[in-house]
Amino acid sequence: MAATIEEIEVNGKKIPVIFEDDKRLPLVTMQFVFTNSGTITDATKAGLAKLSSRVMGEGTKALGSNAFAEALEARAIHISASAGKETFVIEVGCLKGEFETALKYFSDLLKDPNLTQEAVDKVKTTTIGSISSKANDYDYVASNELKSVLFEGTPLENPASGTIESVKSIQLEDVKGFIKKHLVSSKLIVVAGGDIELEKMKQQISKVVEAMPKGRASALKSYATSDKSKESVLKKETEQAYIYFGSPYNVSVNSPDYYKSRVATYILGTGGFGSRLMEEIRVKRGLAYSAYARADISKSSSFMSGYLQTKLDSMDEAKKTVKDVIAEFVKNGVTKDELKQTKKFLLGSEPLRVETMSQRLNRTFMEYYKGQEFGHSHRELELIKELKLKDLNEFIKAHTEILNMSFAIVTK
Numbered sequence: 001m002a003a004t005i006e007e008i009e010v011n012g013k014k015i016p017v018i019f020e021d022d023k024r025l026p027l028v029t030m031q032f033v034f035t036n037s038g039t040i041t042d043a044t045k046a047g048l049a050k051l052s053s054r055v056m057g058e059g060t061k062a063l064g065s066n067a068f069a070e071a072l073e074a075r076a077i078h079i080s081a082s083a084g085k086e087t088f089v090i091e092v093g094c095l096k097g098e099f100e101t102a103l104k105y106f107s108d109l110l111k112d113p114n115l116t117q118e119a120v121d122k123v124k125t126t127t128i129g130s131i132s133s134k135a136n137d138y139d140y141v142a143s144n145e146l147k148s149v150l151f152e153g154t155p156l157e158n159p160a161s162g163t164i165e166s167v168k169s170i171q172l173e174d175v176k177g178f179i180k181k182h183l184v185s186s187k188l189i190v191v192a193g194g195d196i197e198l199e200k201m202k203q204q205i206s207k208v209v210e211a212m213p214k215g216r217a218s219a220l221k222s223y224a225t226s227d228k229s230k231e232s233v234l235k236k237e238t239e240q241a242y243i244y245f246g247s248p249y250n251v252s253v254n255s256p257d258y259y260k261s262r263v264a265t266y267i268l269g270t271g272g273f274g275s276r277l278m279e280e281i282r283v284k285r286g287l288a289y290s291a292y293a294r295a296d297i298s299k300s301s302s303f304m305s306g307y308l309q310t311k312l313d314s315m316d317e318a319k320k321t322v323k324d325v326i327a328e329f330v331k332n333g334v335t336k337d338e339l340k341q342t343k344k345f346l347l348g349s350e351p352l353r354v355e356t357m358s359q360r361l362n363r364t365f366m367e368y369y370k371g372q373e374f375g376h377s378h379r380e381l382e383l384i385k386e387l388k389l390k391d392l393n394e395f396i397k398a399h400t401e402i403l404n405m406s407f408a409i410v411t412k
Contacts, residue, residue: 003193003364005374008202010209013185017202018364020193022357026096028194029358030106030205033365035189036220037088037182039160040300045170046155047127047162049083052178054123056081056090058114065114065122068105077102079109085160086220086300088182096195100204107208113179120172127167131159138242138410139307141234145408146244146305149230154223156301184215191365193357224248225303230406241315242410245322246305248401249295253302253370259383260395261295266346267338268329269293269306274341280325281308287318293326299370304402312412323405330400333393346384 003020039049057080059068072079077094079102090109094102134140144159151157158166190205225248251261269277269292281291293306310318354360367376 003360005364005368006198006202008190008206008209010185010206011214013214015185015188015190015209016368017190017192017205018361018368019191019198019201020357020361020364021196021198022193023195026195027093028096028099028102028192028196028201029091029093030190030192030201031089031091032110033189033191034088034182034184034187035369036086036218037187038084038086039158040085040155040220041178041182042158042162043155045162045174046158046166047160048170048174048178049088050161051120051123051127051167051170052175053081053083053088054127055115055119055175056109056113056179058119058123060108060112061114061116062108062112065119068109068114072105075101077105079106083160085156086298090183099196103204103208107211110183110208111211115172115176115179117172120170120175124167124170127161128164131161131164131167136236138236138238138240139309141236142242142244142307142408142410145232145234145410146246146406149232149406149408150225150246150303150305151223151301152226156223180213181215183212185209185212186215186217188212189365189369191361193361220299222299223301225301226406227401227404228406229404231409232407233409233411235412236410238410238412239312240309241312241318241412242307242309243315243319243322244305244307244408245293245319245405246303247403247405249297249302249304250399250401251295251297251302253297253299254372257395258297259380260387260392261297262346262380263339263342263384263387263392264334264396265293265295265304266342267334268326271342271345276325276329277306277308277322281318281321285317285321287311287314287321291322315409315411319407319409326405327403330396330403333396334389336389339387339389339392343384343387347381350381 003018006017006019007014008017042048058065075098079092081090092102092106148157227248269275277291277293281287288308288310291308295304363377
């Protein structure tokens with residue numbers, strides 16, 4: 001079984017459909033993915049995309065939140081909406097025999113969402129409550145502060161859910177404007193799979209898309225990470241120091257060296273026990289229970305980030321150790337054994353990354369979304385398998401930009 005890329009043509013526009021036939025269970029799932037419609041579009045109203053997705057969870061105006069939810073529950077249909085950084089997704093899942101009914105409710109939601117003052121006020125109240133409850137979650141606080149340091153002056157500096165002040169400022173007209181602009185067929189990619197014939201599904205989906213506004217697609221902006229080393233320290237009543245760090249990382253989603261980045265960051269800090277950061281910070285020095293670093297590479301940004309918690313009196317030593325470990329990593333690269341063990345894990349764990357239909361659909365979607373050829377992930381594994389130590393270390397030593405680290409620290 002493998003996902004494939006198909007198309008439907010609606011109102012003169014070709015809509016990509018990523019599909020996988022899976023008859024092991026009588027289930028069907030479908031996602032409408034709207035590109036350039038996530039939190040990255042929240043330029044002046046931080047949290048608008050997330051709040052709009054929650055309003056879409058309030059059912060239709062005709063039925064209201066409760067009646068819409070009860071109608072879905074009676075037929076074991078699930079419909080939800082969510083906003084990521086770059087995309088807005090509405091998803092439906094149901095039994096095979098209920099797919100036609102599920103599509104009707106799905107279409108009703110797109111045509112007549114519950115855009116009422118009551119629904120918006122309800123979502124604003126719960127969102128503000130959720131943000132308030134995280135005020136003492138210092139991982140959340142430090143993570144958001146790091147974003148504001150790395151992406152100051154861009155939409156990426158804001159918390160995905162917004163702030164209390166920004167959510168309070170969002171009005172019904174803002175949500176209406178967001179949905180009108182972004183939930184349009186010109187931005188649509190369909191991801192679907194399950195126990196259903198492809199041609200039948202394409203016909204049914206086409207009817208839903210025909211009723212949607214065409215709108216206009218827009219180019220996704222890319223934002224540079226600050227290359228200035230900064231430090232922001234927030235004082236809170238805490239018994240631990242929360243240290244978050246990040247830096248620019250000049251690797252794009254379509255870089256021919258992307259596979260080298262996967263290997264390098266795994267060795268540096270993604271691989272848990274055995275990674276450089278974990279070995280130096282936890283195993284050798286006992287400064288923290290865990291320490292991680294990873295690369296965040298998307299179409300809109302590319303940066304490296306990491307975090308750890310440590311005792312208050314160990315904060316300076318832990319911060320210095322992070323800098324020293326990364327400096328040593330860039331200067332001297334990795335060892336033959338580190339490369340061997342990383343290859344073994346990445347290649348050996350591959351079956352676990354594609355064992356479910358949703359994983360395979362997501363992989364094919366990401367290949368399409370990034371503009372890569374179908375099957376790119378498999379070719380990338382072959383490149384990892386053949387990667388030479390010399391080539392990997394040359395790649396690592398060339399990326400001195402990760403030394404320009406900024407810190408966001410919550411401490412007492």
